[in-house]
Amino acid sequence: MDGSVAQQNLSLRRFSAAQLASFVERSHARLCAVLVLLSLACFLPGFTSLQPMDRDEPRYAQASKQMLESHDFVDVRFQDEARYKKPVGIYWMQSATVTIGEVLGVSEARTTIALYRLPSLFGAIATVLLTYWAALAFFGRRGAFLTAALMATCVILMVEARLAKTDAMLTACSVAVMGGLARAYLSRGAGVLPRRALLIFWAGFALGILIKGPLILMFAGLTAGILSYKERSSRWLLTLRPWIGLGFTLAVVLPWFIAIAIKSGGAFYSQAVGHDMLGKVGTAQKYHWAPPGFYLLSFFATFWPGAILAAIAVPFAWIHRKEEPVAFALAWIVPSWLVFEAVPTKLPHYTMPLFPAVAILTVMAISRHFVGPHRPLAKLSTVLIPFIPLGLTVGLSAVNWSFDGTLPYRALPALVAASVVALYAWWLFIRNRMLSCLWAGFISSVFLAIGVFGFAQLDLRSLKISDRLAETVKNFPSGTVSVGTLGYREPSLVFLTSTNLRMLDTGSDASSFLKNNSCAIVFVDRRFETDFRMENERLGLAPALSTRISGFNINSGRRVDIGVYSDDSGCP
Structure with a gap:
């Protein structure tokens, strides 16, 4: 009797789960709602409390903040330095979300990093939903949902959703473009694409260029080139209405590209192309060098929890490489991946726009029962x-x-x-x-x-050094205190304190800074304190040591001990 009741309860639970799954899968809207909830569960924890992550995130945020301060939405600058590495798209988005925050009454909106992160959060959620849309060209609703869920829960997208940078939004644009390209290729016998697919494709293409320049063209161009070679024809691309689409793209991107050329006297192109892009190809910039194979190894962390399942699916992709859906996914992944591996400058997030195709192949292999415990090892x-x-x-x-x-x-x-x-x-x-x-x-x-x-x-x-230093500045009257720093020069400190933060080079500079500013605070790393104190004695200064901030700088890889010295004699 007890066994019969237990069996009935188990059957009831399975029936209820099956009913729930059937109810959700009955509608694209319901599946997308579940994906949004899953995305928010993965992306929101710590979104507002995580400190600005040096060095790239606060550089983007600070440049956007300076746009709001200067009302110059063409030129991109970090303090007095021109930041001609990426186009303007992400800076406009960040400036817009901060402005909305100010209108809604957010306190200290311009130094609230979460507001600058909102475009990345929206980009990450859009990546998940667009992955679902793109995967519908390959699967039914359940397969598309599982593909998008693999993206929503992968480690690298969870990281980039919380960083005020370009990469989450670029990935969303890439998936929009590749989803449209997939429909053009897989349905090329039909001769026409729905307007929605064309709009998504070209909107993603234009916005991708405005966010990160030619990368979107690389993803789409390499895929289209390989598939056209395979088909011995590129006529299938005509279904994308290229002349109308290119006209739309130029209308979107040309105004700013012309404006920045005039504003910078051509310096934007020489730095963005000559220094940033070609610098990554020719020699690894700073400390971001890594050998070929880096992305293959880092993949097992960045695409977790789906990474090992994707690895098991690799033989499936090779065996079925002549099938059109598999061929498209491989053309999406392989050439761009090889380019990234060949370029000396490497960062884990560079390959993220290729992960939706990895998820598609993984789910495809699972759905055909290729992936399982029966596979070797x-x-x-x-x-x-x-x-x-x-x-x-x-x-x-x-x-x-x-x-x-x-x-x-x-x-x-x-x-x-x-x-x-x-x-x-x-x-x-x-x-x-x-x-x-x-x-x-x-x-x-x-x-x-x-x-x-x-x-x-x-x-x-101990990792929140800039946050703790910025807190000491709040003890002074807002807008009246001059701030300098000696030995600790992270961009997050500029963002959290002031665009006019003085970067000092020597103990003598720090002493002179205090002497020449009646209401001032200076941060002095312990390495420079002996010279700083000697110069103070020579000048007859006696700044107050209000506190010490110690911690670990993950960028320099060393512990820091910073004295906070102030002279508030001239403060209101």
Whole structure:
């Protein structure tokens, strides 16, 4: 009797789950609503509390802030330096969200980094929804949903959704373009594309150029070139209405490109193309060099939790490479990936616009029962599913203990939950329950986002150097204090304090700065304090040491100890 009741309850639960799945899958709107909720669960924890992440994020945010301060929406500058590396698109978006924040009464909107991150959040959510739209050219609703969910829960998109940079929005534009291109190729016998597909394609193309220049052209151009070679014809591209689309693109992008050419006297093009783009191709800029194979190795972290499943699907892609959907996905991935591997300058997020195609191939292989415990070494290799959350749990605990002498107690429950669910996902894979394995991976990713971004970063006080320094400035009357820094020059400090932050080079410069400004505060790294004090004695100055800020600068890779000196004798 008891066994019969238990069996009935199990059947009822399965029936209810099947009913729920059927109800949701009955409508694109419902599936998209679930994807938005999943995306927000992965992207929102820590969105407002994470400090500006040096160095790129505060450079973008500061340049957008200066646009608002100067009312010059053509020129892009960081303090007095022209920032001619990327087009203007993301700066306009960030300036717009900050302006809306000011209108809505957000306190200190121009130094609230979350407002500058909103375009990246919107770009990340758009990436997920556009991945769903693009995948509908390859699958039914369930396959498209799983493809988009793999993007929503992958580590690299969770990171970029929280950073005020170009990459999340660029990926959204790339998926829009590639989704339109896929429809043109896979339905080329029909001879016509729906207006919506054309609008999405060309809007993504134009906006992609305005955000990051020629990269969008590389993704689409290499894919189209390889497929045209395969077909021995490029006539299928005519369904994209290229002349009308190019006219629309030029109407969108030309005004600013002409304006910046006039404004900069051509310096934008020489720096953006000659220094930034060709510099990455010719020699690795600064410390971003990595050998070929870097993206292949980093992929297992950046595309978690789907990475190892994608690796198992690689033979499937090779075996079925002549099938049109597989051929398109490979043309999307392989040539651009090889370009990125060949370029000396490498960063983990560069390959992110290719990940939707990876997700498509992965779901395709899973749906055909290619991916499973029967594949060679699959049971062993899928230990990588729990390895990432387990590794982060141990690693963040060790870092927190080393830097701050404590453990991330608030984060540990979520991190442990992520690890346990990931272990369960591994067990489900071994039992060949692939759909359940995918869902367990998605849930583990949500817990990981809560643990890492929502709580762990709050306890890493030693990494929040600029935030803590900026707090000391708030003790002075707003708009009257002059601020200088010696030895610590991170862009986040400029963003959080003042565009006019003085970057000082020597102890003598710091002393002169205090002497020449009646209401002033200066941050002095311990390495320069001896010279600073000697110069103060020579000039007869006695600035007050209000506090010391110690921590770890992840960019320089060293500990810092900064004295906060002030002279408030002339403050109102």
